Structure formats: structure tokens, C-alpha cells
Amino acid sequence: MNDRFVETEKGEATNKKVLLVDFTGWQCINCPNAAETAAKIISGSDERVIVVSMHPDIISFTDPKAKGPDFRSAYASEYLTKIAGGSSSTPLPSGVIDNVMFGGSCLQDFENWSYCANQRLMLSSDYSIELTGDTEKCHVKVTNLNAATDNIGLMLWLLEDSIVAPQKQPDGTTLPEYTHRHVFRKSLLSEDGLYAEIGHISESVECNEEIELPEMIGEHFIVVAAVVRLKDETCEVLQVEEMIINNH
Numbered sequence: 001m002n003d004r005f006v007e008t009e010k011g012e013a014t015n016k017k018v019l020l021v022d023f024t025g026w027q028c029i030n031c032p033n034a035a036e037t038a039a040k041i042i043s044g045s046d047e048r049v050i051v052v053s054m055h056p057d058i059i060s061f062t063d064p065k066a067k068g069p070d071f072r073s074a075y076a077s078e079y080l081t082k083i084a085g086g087s088s089s090t091p092l093p094s095g096v097i098d099n100v101m102f103g104g105s106c107l108q109d110f111e112n113w114s115y116c117a118n119q120r121l122m123l124s125s126d127y128s129i130e131l132t133g134d135t136e137k138c139h140v141k142v143t144n145l146n147a148a149t150d151n152i153g154l155m156l157w158l159l160e161d162s163i164v165a166p167q168k169q170p171d172g173t174t175l176p177e178y179t180h181r182h183v184f185r186k187s188l189l190s191e192d193g194l195y196a197e198i199g200h201i202s203e204s205v206e207c208n209e210e211i212e213l214p215e216m217i218g219e220h221f222i223v224v225a226a227v228v229r230l231k232d233e234t235c236e237v238l239q240v241e242e243m244i245i246n247n248h
Helices: 031-044 074-083 110-121
Strands: 018-023 049-054 094-097 127-133 137-144 152-160 163-168 174-180 183-187 196-199 207-212 220-231 234-246
Touching: 018 031, 018 074, 018 110, 018 234, 031 049, 031 110, 031 163, 049 074, 049 152, 049 234, 074 183, 094 110, 127 220, 127 234, 137 152, 137 220, 152 207, 152 234
Parallel strands: 018 049, 049 183
Antiparallel strands: 018 094, 127 137, 137 207, 152 183, 152 196, 152 220, 163 174, 220 234
């Protein structure tokens, strides 16, 4: 048995979905193994774990140099430092599950992702998110299901999926046609912050946002929306949802 992974029992199905942010880079030789782990977690959770691959621009492993793809973003770096507690020396791959701590740290090695995700999947959420739209607009509806009194914020992101580009492999070679999944491209709500603050929404009042989407050059895109609790400078993910966009 591979003792590098913790096997966990699945609890009863709840309405909670889980956000896994994977900090990754094309020059990271262990990142393909982490991506494979993330794919198994998605399938093993009946797609209730939503993965976002972020490439912080402060880490050298994301530098395109002359041969690699440029997936870097300042937003990813801000997320890494302000929410995950990381820095420019954070080892890749590292993941954050629902922006909460496990064992005293938000940042987790990919060998721990399954355990952490399963712990969060056993929770219920006081919120639901409905995403609708097309290649031009996205409509987000957040509903307070149980009269929760949280001060909440909304994260809304555009991802690009199934990008074929170079990636270093565990043996040190570079695979020129590697498929990059769930690549963070843009925050759709704010250029200046990590989230848009909503405040408190009562049980009978929904939060509705309609967002213009940027022009998309490519075929496979995903919109991800996350409701976060704003408390004591933390951003615990209370609910997350995704909408797949096929840009044909």
C-alpha cells in the first residue's frame, strides 16, 4: 500500500462543494503528479471538488523564459501571500483547500489534499450558488439557505482549460504537449482586490450579479464563483460552484 496518501471514508453527501487552489508552475517537476492527484480527487468526489490552478508571478518556476507558457498572474501571487500565507520561496506544488488551515497551515502538500478535501466535503453549507450565462455574460445568484449571519464576499474567476503547452516532468525532461487544466486567467469582479465584499444577505434576499465576460481566445473556459466568510482577515470558502463555457 502507498503510505504517502491518507485514505478517508466518505461521509454522507451534503450540499457543500470544496475549492482546491493548486499553486503550480510549468518548470515544477512534481506539479504533474499533483495535477494527477487533483484529477483523482475530482472524480472521487463526484466532481464536488473544484480545482483552480494558479501560477504566481513571484515564483521562478512559473517564468516562461524562452520555451514555456506564460500563465503568471499578480492575482495568484496576492492569493498566495495574503490568503495562503506563502511567499516567493513557497515550494511548488502547494495547495489550499477552502482557504482553511489543516495542521496549523493553509498550504498543503499534494499528498494531503485528499484528506483535507474529504474533511470539508462532510460539512453542510448555508449558501447556494447558481451560475448561468454564455460566452458574453455570466449571472451569479447567491442564496442564504439557513438565515446565516456571515459577512460574506464573492470571488469570481475565469479559467481556461485543456491548454496544450510545455511542462517539465518528474524525470526532468520537458513534455512539449502537456495538457494544462483549470488555469486561472482573470478575476471578473475586481482588479484591485481578491474579492468583492457583499456583507450580509438575509434568508429572503438573494445576491445577484451580472458580469460582462472578456473576449475569449480559445475553446474551453470555466467560470468559478466562491462565497467566502470575511472574518478576522480570513476568507474561508463557504460554497463554490463552476460553469463550463465551450467557446466554439
